[in-house]
Amino acid sequence: MPLPMLETAEVPREPVSTCAGCGVCCREQPLPPFLDDIDLIPIELQKEVIELQRREAELWQLARPCTWFNEETKQCIHHEHRPNICREYEVGAELCLEIREKYRIG
Numbered sequence: 001m002p003l004p005m006l007e008t009a010e011v012p013r014e015p016v017s018t019c020a021g022c023g024v025c026c027r028e029q030p031l032p033p034f035l036d037d038i039d040l041i042p043i044e045l046q047k048e049v050i051e052l053q054r055r056e057a058e059l060w061q062l063a064r065p066c067t068w069f070n071e072e073t074k075q076c077i078h079h080e081h082r083p084n085i086c087r088e089y090e091v092g093a094e095l096c097l098e099i100r101e102k103y104r105i106g
């Protein structure tokens, strides 16, 4: 007996377990999204982020990826100092899959 055809939207997705080659979540904000965790990074980076925060409204208008995102490597240039919200972002979770779909990444 033939199996029923699935509509495109019903095709099961491969599980996502790595950020390699992706970086779409870094396209959802124009600057590193620090909250009260900015004190945890080196002072030079704090100064840079505070300056970026001062220009936040302007940066949102430019609709670019986060200023710390490297387009070539698709990675954060200050990965070891990234904000807590970036550390807690769950690879392969619902939000991750939604954003990957928005940018048409597998």
Ligand code: SF4
Pocket: 025, 026, 027, 029, 031, 032, 033, 066, 067, 068, 069, 070, 075, 076, 077, 078, 079, 082, 083, 086
């Ligand atoms: S991981 Fe780095 S590049 Fe990506 S949003 Fe966070 S701070 Fe920006």
